[in-house]
Amino acid sequence: MKQNLKDGTAAQGYDVVSFFNGSPKKGNAAYTSTYNNAKYLFASLEDKEKFEKAPESYTPEYGGFCAIAMSEDKQLDPNPKSWEVRDGKLYFFTRMFFGIIDAKRQWVKKPKELRDLADTAWAKMNA
Numbered sequence: 001m002k003q004n005l006k007d008g009t010a011a012q013g014y015d016v017v018s019f020f021n022g023s024p025k026k027g028n029a030a031y032t033s034t035y036n037n038a039k040y041l042f043a044s045l046e047d048k049e050k051f052e053k054a055p056e057s058y059t060p061e062y063g064g065f066c067a068i069a070m071s072e073d074k075q076l077d078p079n080p081k082s083w084e085v086r087d088g089k090l091y092f093f094t095r096m097f098f099g100i101i102d103a104k105r106q107w108v109k110k111p112k113e114l115r116d117l118a119d120t121a122w123a124k125m126n127a
Contacts, residue, residue: 001126003038004064004077010038011092014080016058017047019090024080035059058090062122066094068103071117075125086111 006012011027018025027041031048034040035055042048051058062070069076078092082104085091093104107114 001036002063002065002075003036004075005038008037008039010035010040010064011060012064012078012080013041015043015047016040016060016090017050018043019083020058020085024083057088060090060092062091062118064092066103067091067118068093068106068114070121071114073121073124084108 003010010016013027015025015027025043028043029041031042031045032039033042033048033052033055035051036059040051040055042051061067064078066074066076066078076094079095079102080092082093082095082102083091084093084104084107091107093102093107095102
């Protein structure tokens with residue numbers, strides 16, 4: 001499976017569990033877990049333990065690439081400050097035009113249609 005990793009680390013070093021709590025935090029190297037050949041960092045031991053019980057519940061969709069870009073058959077690095085948890089899944093988005101326009105604005109207008117396109121592109125990419 002393709003993944004958006006920086007030096008082997010997923011989610012640009014953010015604690016993926018913290019997104020589900022509504023308050024994203026940078027992870028700490030003291031709380032690390034490995035899943036699908038990627039290193040995940042967590043802000044607390046509690047978040048690390050939650051992740052290890054059900055990692056597939058917390059890993060970002062599309063390998064951590066921007067969901068909008070994936071709906072266009074592209075892989076772009078997201079800005080982890082632009083995100084959404086929808087239907088129990090974590091999606092990241094990029095910010096375009098020097099960080100002024102948030103791609104998430106497109107996503108929320110028609111999430112089902114864009115998710116279907118992104119799912120199709122993701123399946124092809126990982127076939």
